[in-house]
Amino acid sequence: MEPFKTLTSRTVVLPATNIDTDQIIPARFLTTTTRAGLGAHLFADWRYDSAGAPRSDFVLNQAHAAGCRVLVAGRNFGCGSSREHAPWALLDYGFRAVISTEIADIFRNNSLKNGLLPVVIDEATSAWLLAHAGAEVTLDVVSSTLTLPAGTRVPFPLEPFARHCLVEGVDELGFLLGRLGDIEAFERARCGRG
């Protein structure tokens, strides 16, 4: 993974609450056996009509959304299915961060493992961001802060080990493989206990 220390981008806003991973990437696109190319199907049923034509009223189809790398969404983003295809699709499309007042557990975990930054913020900051689509924000991973255009700095929670992995660009598997000695000792002790 690329190290991820800081990001400055304009935002795209999806105000809906409880956006589930079936919306982010519908199940019929999960028949793939690779991670590549899922961005084409991101929010497929919101982005395209039943004939496959882009819906002009959907935000990602509007000119101002081009190049935005930060998605601001309503409460409880990423709920539902555990499909990691959801962060894969967001990343493949070009997003690097998602901001909401609540982000569902499994989606948050999956995102961190792929370098998509889940940013949980307070109601007031969220209300401001939802009302100001296109605002340019800066996300600093090292200090775990979001900086709004006026310079206001808003801290967000980030699990220390996940932060370490993002900043260093390393993945968790390397760490786990480094614990194999402990894992074997655990298995032996357990066998001994019967």
Place this chain on the structure above:
Amino acid sequence: MARAPQTLFDKVWQRHEVCAESAATPAVLYVDLHLIHEVTSPQAFAVLRGRGLRVRRPERTLATMDHSTPTTTAQVFGGAPIAIDAAARQVRELEENCARFGIELLGLKSAQRGIVHVIGPELGLTQPGMTIVCGDSHTSTHGALGALAFGIGTTEVGHVLATQCLLQRRPRTFAVNVSGALAPGVTAKDLILAIIGRLGVSGGTEHVIEYRGNTIAALGMEERMTVCNMSIEAGARAGMIAPDETTFAYLAGRPRAPAGDAWERSLAAWRELPSDPGARFDREVSIEATEVEPMITYGTNPGMVMPIGGHIPQRPGDPVFARALEYMGLNAGEPIKDQPVNVVFIGSCTNARLSDLRTAAALLRGRRIARGLTLLVVPGSQQVKRAAEAEGLDRVFLDAGAEWRESGCSMCLGMNGDVVGRGQYAISTSNRNFEGRQGPGARTLLASPLTAAASAVRGRVTDPRELA
């Protein structure tokens, strides 16, 4: 020596900590049982191949195929090719990966194949006190037997394959205390829908729920699975129920359950698992089961749920709510009863076990489904299918006008050829009513097998107590 009272969760967690968590690093948690399926595993195996890793404990992983596999007998057994090419490729890739990495696979034609969360308990693989993970959010189902079971993403599937462990921060605990008897016509599905309605779809986020109280103790094993299955629909990654005599009776004699001396030893260990008196939970709520009615969803998440005889709530000034009702083609303030339906789906890891099929069949016996309606009955596993056929339930469904399929996820998620048409209303015994979940434009109403069967007879949303 007195130790602090522990919850069921605390005990299972503690017994699987390879390394405890610190401020800097999460705990290394040992995984006893890893279940995999065709949809969320290919990219994990690709990582192993890319790094030259082997599967560290292949005997602790079991594979099956359920999500993208077809349910028509012709495609499963008749030699007809799987209609969806990409699904066929996933099935092949799982076969190849299992062969190459030495993992047992209950493949397409296996008599023990089924939905991953149905076959774990059914085979006796799921046992109290275990840690169980799967690349699927409804892994919470296995918590019904007192296991700590939760869904993971594909990257973590790779971690478990390579190390048999996961890095995890300790979640918080949440006691949902349920007391009183469920009324006739009210099922475990109605209870969990009522609980989700109460907690909201993110009410359990970052928590592991333990369902407790005399209502839960009185539930059968399969009903408990229905309850734990939908924990994720309240945002909780796991739901657990303390193992008791019901659990032990369910497990005794199952093919992969311990036997002989090992059974006695296991039993002694399992009896230690229930939460100690005085154990503290981070959160608690109380639910009165006697007040629960048959429940049905009206919106586009499982928290948008109401008693079947009620009126759809009104939330003026809430555009998200308005959009959900627009998608559903329903109006705030109106009753949901008598809403015409096109499709009824009895299936999924929530409600496709033998007891669910018996419940639905009892209502359908001697009746016909409404003209023009499609009723799809998809057993949760091939074993459930055979057991149902041995009792003649397949005849009841077929005589009523239903389709009777091979097991799989089927219409629960619309990726295997079984879909609900655009704009159609489906009453489903599954667990998710998200937009497009059962197919683009499909409108899903979640309910119990009893409500589903009653509604199939009338062709409209029907309170099953009216047909009792």
